[in-house]
């Protein structure tokens with residue numbers, strides 16, 4: 001007699017073509033999960049990151065606007081997924097100041113939509129993961145020797161952070177009121193070669209590689225003394241998987257616990273590319289020149305300054321490390337090097 005063992009679990013990922021969605025799909029495909037990916041409606045499917053990882057034809061695509069309740073409910077009832085990872089978001093903080101309506105629609109309504117569907121269809125076996133964010137804490141910790149933990153208050157300072165906090169509370173509400181398995185990962189910044197170039201790390205890498213090899217234009221940055229706790233997206237999606245393996249739903253902080261400034265990030269990239277960077281001037285007049293070619297590499301632009309900046313966003317992930325046995329494989333330096341090497345090879 002043979003025992004048939006199901007070799008995969010049905011998993012629905014929203015935002016599958018984002019940096020995290022693509023790495024998560026790759027991670028779960030390796031573990032033999034069956035992946036359904038929600039893509040926005042449009043004439044051509046946007047799946048370039050999935051193509052880069054060569055997993056584009058291992059995914060079943062569903063076309064749906066996440067704020068359309070009926071379509072989403074139809075898909076969820078049809079697939080009856082074991083897992084739903086909600087990674088779709090308007091995730092660019094600066095844009096959220098310019099378009100708070102759109103930010104709220106995607107970042108809040110979609111979550112409500114999924115949770116309501118799970119409640120109404122009574123799909124109790126389905127585990128739900130919500131991508132929460134360190135941005136929800138704002139500038140709550142002023143002392144830069146201190147790490148942010150779950151006992152700190154939330155003090156969001158951007159429309160993006162407020163929308164994410166709304167959803168974070170919504171997840172807890174559904175977990176406590178309806179007994180749904182709904183967890184969150186409060187992830188600090190995480191980067192990779194798949195990062196979109198509106199974010200500062202990828203913007204710097206892409207620009208300096210272009211300046212080095214293609215005579216590209218001068219880099220324009222905002223506040224280069226802002227600092228972030230930067231990890232690697234591949235490590236962070238592994239934490240999502242571990243969060244969903246837990247018996248009970250909960251909230252976890254995922255972070256490296258180390259802070260690096262944008263200036264420091266820029267310097268590492270410039271030096272790796274054999275520039276000899278030197279900063280001259282102050283404030284909005286500060287520039288960086290390459291001492292070999294005397295070319296201006298970077299200048300400051302007011303355009304990229306935020307209405308409200310965060311200064312000490314550094315997280316304490318000790319609970320995740322202990323309970324989930326999560327341990328990042330990448331160091332900061334290794335991550336930056338991978339981003340530059342990949343950019344050069346493209």
Ligand code: G4F
Pocket residue numbers: 091092093094133134135187188189190198199200201203220221222223224226227228262304305306309310313
């Ligand atoms: O790369 P960023 O745009 O990322 P930000 O705002 O920290 O948000 C990212 O991480 C969050 C997790 O904590 C996520 F929730 C969010 O969705 C996103 O993934 O900016 C990083 C820092 C900021 O302090 C910004 O002011 O870099 C500073 N910066 C300086 N010049 C710049 C620039 N940021 C961008 N995007 N472009 C600049 O020219």
